[in-house]
Amino acid sequence: xxxxxxxxxxxxxxxxxxxxxxxxxxxxxxxxxxxxxxxxxxxxxxxxxxxxxxxxxxxxxxxxxxxxxxxxxxxxxxxxxxxxxxxxxxxxxxxxxxxxxxxxxxxxxxxxxxxxxxxxxxxxxxxxxxxxxxxxxxxxxxxxxxxxxxxxxxxxxxxxxxxxxxxxxxxxxxxxxxxxxxxxxxxxxxxxxxxxxxxxxxxx
Numbered sequence: 001x002x003x004x005x006x007x008x009x010x011x012x013x014x015x016x017x018x019x020x021x022x023x024x025x026x027x028x029x030x031x032x033x034x035x036x037x038x039x040x041x042x043x044x045x046x047x048x049x050x051x052x053x054x055x056x057x058x059x060x061x062x063x064x065x066x067x068x069x070x071x072x073x074x075x076x077x078x079x080x081x082x083x084x085x086x087x088x089x090x091x092x093x094x095x096x097x098x099x100x101x102x103x104x105x106x107x108x109x110x111x112x113x114x115x116x117x118x119x120x121x122x123x124x125x126x127x128x129x130x131x132x133x134x135x136x137x138x139x140x141x142x143x144x145x146x147x148x149x150x151x152x153x154x155x156x157x158x159x160x161x162x163x164x165x166x167x168x169x170x171x172x173x174x175x176x177x178x179x180x181x182x183x184x185x186x187x188x189x190x191x192x193x194x195x196x197x198x199x200x201x202x203x204x
Contacts, residue, residue: 035078039107042126042133043081043100045155046072050182052085057176070182076101093117100126111135122148131155136171147171158184 034041050070055063068087075082080101086094096115103110109126124137132153139145147167154161164178 029075029082031074031076031078033074033078037104039102039104040128042102042109042128043072045157046083046152046160047074047081048072049185050160051185053181053183054087055179057178069185070180079104096120111137112140124148124150149174 034044048071050072052068052070054066054068056066057063066087068085068090070083070085072081072083074080080099082100083098085096085098086092094115094117096113096118098111098113100109100111102108107127111124111126113120113122113124115121121140122137123140124135126133126135128134129151132151132155135148135150137148139148147170149165149167149171151163151165152160153163160182162178162180162182163176164180165174166177167174
């Protein structure tokens with residue numbers, strides 16, 4: 001997600017308060033609570049809005065930084081969660097979104113990350129990992145490509161840590177590619193940002 005562009009006024013439309021027949025589909029998505037069933041509500045603690053401080057580790061080991069926002073909402077009668085992630089100042093066509101839906105038979109969550117403006121499409125399976133969440137998967141168009149391991153740890157009411165790792169040897173070893181520190185936006189302790197390192201041109 002690029003951070004070059006200036007922030008522009010939100011476009012009119014169903015996602016931003018505009019009226020449209022097409023908005024009916026979007027109006028059917030939100031849910032107020034988890035659907036009934038004995039399956040893990042993995043993303044319940046993440047529902048809401050967060051500021052994010054991202055650190056991206058390049059191939060040369062150099063670290064770049066960017067600030068952004070991450071918003072989570074329940075959908076599909078409480079059987080799923082959709083989130084929107086973007087860097088501050090980026091245009092909507094550079095936003096990314098994940099669809100997360102549970103299989104109530106197994107308790108596993110099937111996740112698809114999509115950021116079309118950056119050509120990123122990743123499919124993963126999410127499961128509980130201690131007090132956190134771990135996802136493993138691969139690029140949608142390259143099942144034999146680098147494996148992806150994305151994890152939420154240190155989840156609390158006001159903060160979380162997300163790490164993104166990749167493996168080129170079938171999961172024998174993993175390399176850290178990105179870390180994101182989330183702080184809940186409606187909390188008074190929202191950080192103004194940490195110093196250090198150049199700003200990143202890409203957010204994920």
